[in-house]
Amino acid sequence: MKGYIDELGNLIRIEPDRMISQKCPFDNPPEGQDKITCGVWCPLFGEAKETSKGVSLKICQVTIQFEEFKDERISEPVTDNASSSSLSKDEN
Numbered sequence: 001m002k003g004y005i006d007e008l009g010n011l012i013r014i015e016p017d018r019m020i021s022q023k024c025p026f027d028n029p030p031e032g033q034d035k036i037t038c039g040v041w042c043p044l045f046g047e048a049k050e051t052s053k054g055v056s057l058k059i060c061q062v063t064i065q066f067e068e069f070k071d072e073r074i075s076e077p078v079t080d081n082a083s084s085s086s087l088s089k090d091e092n
Contacts, residue, residue: 001065
């Protein structure tokens, strides 16, 4: 899976045919309104961690594994062995 955090802090998943804003599974909006977008402002949004398989990101109660991932709030890519001081290293 590919994904990124946009410049506003929203989590975006990239699928073969489209980009999808990750929605909050706990949001319960009034009828006719969209759920809020998952993003860095949420206390359940973890730090991206570089692993041997790419980048893992814990959100809510799950960990998503990305083969390619970029944080557009910073100028350096997160994957491809980029050394970024904003990432935690994890060899899992």
